Amino acid sequence: MADAVEPLKARRIYLLLRERILNGELEPGSRLPGELSIAAEYGLSRVTVRRALDTLANDGLIDRRPGSGTFVREGNSVQPIVADLSNVLSHLVEMGRRTGVRLLSFAYVNPPESVAASLGLEPGERTQRSIRVRLIDGAPFSYLVTHVPERIGVTYSEADLASMPLLGLLERSGIMVEEASQSIGATLAGPDVAEALGLEIGSPLLSLTRVVWDPSGQGVEHLHALYRPDRYSFHMDLVRTGAVGARRWNPVVKPVIAGPETHKRKTKGPESSKPKSRPVRVSNQRRTST
Amino acid sequence: MADAVEPLKARRIYLLLRERILNGELEPGSRLPGELSIAAEYGLSRVTVRRALDTLANDGLIDRRPGSGTFVREGNSVQPIVADLSNVLSHLVEMGRRTGVRLLSFAYVNPPESVAASLGLEPGERTQRSIRVRLIDGAPFSYLVTHVPERIGVTYSEADLASMPLLGLLERSGIMVEEASQSIGATLAGPDVAEALGLEIGSPLLSLTRVVWDPSGQGVEHLHALYRPDRYSFHMDLVRTGAVGARRWNPVVKPVIAGPETHKRKTKGPESSKPKSRPVRVSNQRRTST
DNA sequence: GATACCTGTCTACCTTATAAGACATTTCCC
DNA sequence: GGGAAATGTCTTATAAGGTAGACAGGTATC
Structure with missing residues (x-):
């Protein structure tokens, strides 16, 4: 773990770009601006930008194709x-x-x-x-x-x-x-x-x-x-309850069900799909685990 | 804000120590380990640790008494x-x-x-x-x-x-x-x-x-x-529900009450006091605010 | 009072980050 | 094919962060 701690400025853009990739702001498959553009945009030298990109590439978040550009790699949103x-x-x-x-x-x-x-x-x-x-x-x-x-x-x-x-x-x-x-x-x-x-x-x-x-x-x-x-x-899933003027969110209380029931619903913002059914989560648990 | 951007390592311990002070892990009035101990613990030089402590002192989070030690200043645990x-x-x-x-x-x-x-x-x-x-x-x-x-x-x-x-x-x-x-x-x-x-x-x-x-x-x-x-x-407050073998936590669904009701109950782990009454939170809200 | 341990301060040195270029190579598009 | 633009790979130079150690002076403890 812990591959090379990047220094200050390089780390900054690294974190920045990483965020934008992970939360989907930079879309998978899309091309980043050129290294020089990024450097100019943030007022850094190309070397610095490069180091950040190196780390991102190392993380497997981007693909760099010489002559072509740097691309956000697909399928990277590791779901927790x-x-x-x-x-x-x-x-x-x-x-x-x-x-x-x-x-x-x-x-x-x-x-x-x-x-x-x-x-x-x-x-x-x-x-x-x-x-x-x-x-x-x-x-x-x-x-x-x-x-x-x-x-x-x-x-x-x-x-x-x-x-x-x-x-x-x-x-x-x-x-x-x-x-x-x-x-x-x-x-x-x-x-x-x-x-x-x-x-x-x-x-x-x-x-x-x-x-x-x-x-x-x-x-x-x-x-x-x-x-x-x-x-x-x-x-957590929430429903809106209460009278007008005092409406608020309340958690959906989930029943405990015995049988297996595979529930397909993405979680983290990225890649959630539109819910056809109501967002009531039915889950069966066997064991409490903190 | 943000006085003097400390470099990488110095900033890290600064942020770390700051965290531990603010959330009460390092108790107000207590003495920190000596600068050398900290340096050893984190694998840094004393100068670097010193820079972090300087910043903390500048923030008013610690008191440094020559010959005696460095102490967490009282009254700093800002409750969120x-x-x-x-x-x-x-x-x-x-x-x-x-x-x-x-x-x-x-x-x-x-x-x-x-x-x-x-x-x-x-x-x-x-x-x-x-x-x-x-x-x-x-x-x-x-x-x-x-x-x-x-x-x-x-x-x-x-x-x-x-x-x-x-x-x-x-x-x-x-x-x-x-x-x-x-x-x-x-x-x-x-x-x-x-x-x-x-x-x-x-x-x-x-x-x-x-x-x-x-x-x-x-x-x-x-x-x-x-x-x-x-x-x-x-x-959030939780109650334990369900049959033996499938017991789990469920959130307490809080009723919305009109009248004012000052509820005294600390929140973040630190400094919570023992609850005499049941942990059912009654709160009145006027406005949803994200 | 002696001793151990602490912070305050300073010096000298090393390592690394960053900047600013130059240049090669690849790819894509007209 | 040619040119624009991209990454890959070097330089060289400067700035900044970090380390190591020594030393002074304060404070507490036995």
Whole structure:
């Protein structure tokens, strides 16, 4: 991974062009302006532009044909895995994709103040902290840091955690998991995360922070998850509800269906096709996977 | 904004450390590792680390005490605005915060293929593309690129768009807005977006792509939104539903209530407080704001 | 008070990025 | 066939970023 970190200016146009290619603004198969044109447009030298194009070519995003021009390669929009808003990776099982987990760390620690506060811990109360990486088809896509109050954490072992979803373990232990609250943001990859996810330091990441409570309002789990946006994104369908003047979007609540049902609907903006049917997503899930 | 463009590596740790400070991972008042430690950790020279710290100090995020260390300054964790998953900025009005819009661009264009496809346009059909920046209390937090089929776009003017939400205009024009589908990811800021949002190139951004359809399944709006994660994040409450073995999270569907109701509940993981009451969020909204 | 560790500052040196060209070669189109 | 325009591949020169190390002075701890 991490082929040659381009310097400042070259990186800028690289990122710029990359964006425009990935989000479809520069259409697949179309020709870019000549290197000199681009250089002029951005006030750079041709060498610099060239370096950016080199990287793009290396990424497989463009084709360069001497004498002819530089072209956006087709079929490049790598569709990320899709999770619906409840963070369930549907389809994975049905698609026959192998998922895996790597347990990077497992320890009892004094949690950061923010974690302690959100879990509602007593001062000095310790937590079990685990760091896991989830893989799909061998490729890492998420980096999960969970904190569980010590008294709850002791109900399962390190080996359990390496093989089963945390929520499953909690429920197995008799913990009632009822409510949660989560927020989604974005950050940059630090050294350890970058390493674990096979990224360069400074790559963009989707971040999700979720706090889970039992019915009594006692904090049970604090999850901080980081996702590679090129391999994972959140998706949700919405319907417009409410009276005129107070109309708003509401999520479509998806029923859980038992039988297999292949649902074909593109997700990320690019390449979505026009929906003939209503955008109600029916998915069957076997397993919750954060 | 953007004082002195630091070079590549220096900027990276700057952005990284900045992230970790702003989201509370590095707790206010705590001491950072020594400059040499940081340098070692990231594989950089001390000078480079120093440049990053200089910038942080300049931002007022850290205090450097010679002989003692470098400390995270207090009171810096700016809580982002919170939108629930339907992307409504609740609370804004009640909190008396001023929102604004800047219309950066307004034109009829040939849309990127991806946009055309997701809207279900005929080949060659044009769209009205607008680029807007939304502000809160004068500070920009989102960068919105919308595509609307030309025949629909003509029902309102540039001035309309600069002052009213797009969905409102569409509904005023008699368009039935019923269904939408959106996905959330993350990217880095390119030059124009960075400029518009007052960020440095390479800052992390939340990205949202939403396609809106009318009841017939005809595409009505394609929105590509980029948010500053330090000023804006998505939040949602979840409840655990379903039978044992197929349990999953479902969003809490929030009723729309008329009266004012100040709801105190922190959002981003850091600094959340323990919920005494059930995590059902009651919010009153006046206006949809993307 | 001695010691370890921290930031502040400076110097010298190396590596890399960028700029500005020149020139060859290929492709496409008239 | 000829010419325009594109990429590929070199130069040479300048600017900027980054590294390594030394040293001064402050602060905390034992």
